[in-house]
Amino acid sequence: MGEQPIFSTRAHVFQIDPNTKKNWVPTSKHAVTVSYFYDSTRNVYRIISLDGSKAIINSTITPNMTFTKTSQKFGQWADSRANTVYGLGFSSESHLSKFAEKFAEFKEAARLAKEKSQEKMELTSTPSQRKQALATSKESATGDLQSPLTPKSINGTDDERVTADASQNSEPRAEPNAVPFPHSSTTISKHWEAELAALKGNNAKLTAALLESTANVKQWKQQLAAYQEEAERLHKRVTELECVSGQTTGIKTQKTELNQTIEELEAALKAKEEELEQLKAEVENAHQLQSQKDAVTQKLQETETRNLELEAQLAELEQRLESNQVEQESFRKSLRSLLELLDGKIFELTELRDSLAKLIEGGGS
Structure with missing residues (x-):
């Protein structure tokens, strides 16, 4: 209840692949809200992001963390407690710079809070407890620097871990020190009573x-299982997309082949049209023969009607060719038959012309 958002932005969230430690795995399908929260009860800063009802980022900022800009719109930081590396992709460089500034600001605030907590602990602890707490804090800091991604750390502040180590090492010693002096002065007795009360309070904390921390560990385990399911789903989706991409490439290849075939057919059709024009010219020359005008005209009309039918068949064959490549061979056969028919018509017209010429010559003689 004591946590309040102090800065928010929108970004695409990624996590490092736990298997390869190299590749980024997206944890959000689209840009989500990423916020800095301040917990006044524990005096800690956290980065939290939700995708629907699922927490995809829950990272406590510590003085040992570093936010690194890896490109103009991408930054990352390592969280040893969560045993992962978070990555954020922003829509602009200014959003990334603002987020990095806030990270550095809250990191410094976390460092100051840690120092104040250590000072309070030193004021309320005995000299032997101070030495043990200092040694414990150094070991904890060294462990964070040497292995930033170890799963041994649990959720909570560094101050709580130092206080826990100090009180665990010092509390067993407080009771035997109180035994040898049962008849000491009132001042010493009050001092040890206050010390015992402080230790009890630290024990309760x-x-x-x-x-x-136990509840947080359970929560992280549940989130880890959810992340693994999401990663498996994304891997399946990538595989499906790769299959679809392969099919798309095959379709493009077929389309290219069909376009080439269509161009060839259009060139052949143009050649046939030129031949038809030549036929029409010959028919016009034949009109000069008055005696065979009606017969030739009728045959020419039949030829034109047939040509129109042939053109319609050619158009139909072109449409079929676009939808089904298998019909290409049948279309070519149809074209061959049309050529034979045209050749036959040309041959008939030639014979007709020769017969007319013979008739004219016979009549003149």
Whole structure:
């Protein structure tokens, strides 16, 4: 209830592939809201992003984190507690720069909060506890630097981990120190009573932090299972898209072949049209023979009607050719038959012309 959003932006969210540690796996289908939250009860800053009802980012900012710009619109940071690396793709360079500035600002605030927490702990602890807490904090910091992606860390602030180590190491020593001095002065007695009360309070805080950490671990396990399911679904989708891409390439190849075939057929049709024009010219010359005018005219009309029918058949064959490549061979056969028919008509016209010429010559003689 104490967490409030202090800065929000929109970006595409990615996580590093847990298997290869190289490839990015998208965790959101589209740009989602990514917000900085401040928890006043624990004095920590977190980056949170939701895709619907699912949390795809839940990262607590620590002083050891670094946000890196890898391109003009992409940045990333490693979260050792979540054992992953987050990546954000922004719509512009200005959005990326603003997010990076806020990251550095809240990282510094987290560092100051950690130092204040350590100072308070030192003021309320014995000298031996201070030494142990300092050694524990150094070991914790060294562990974070050496292995930024180890799954050993749990959710919670660094201050809580240092306080937990210090109190766990110091609390067993407080009780035996109180035994040898049962008859000490009132001041010493009050001091140890206050120390015991402080230790009890720290113990209660540590218990609450441990319960919260356990709940966070369970939540992360559930989110990890959801991420794995999403990754499997995305892999399947990629495979399907690759198959569709292969089919599209085959269709484009067939389309190219059909276009080439259509161009060839158009060239052949043009040649046939030229032949038809020549036939018409010969028919016009034949009109000069008055005695055979009616017969030749009738045959010419029949030829033109036949030509129209042939053109219609050619158009129909072209349409069939676009939809089905198998019909190309039948279309070619039809063209051959048409050529034979035209040759026959040409031969008939030639014979007719020769017979007319003979008649004219016979009449003149």
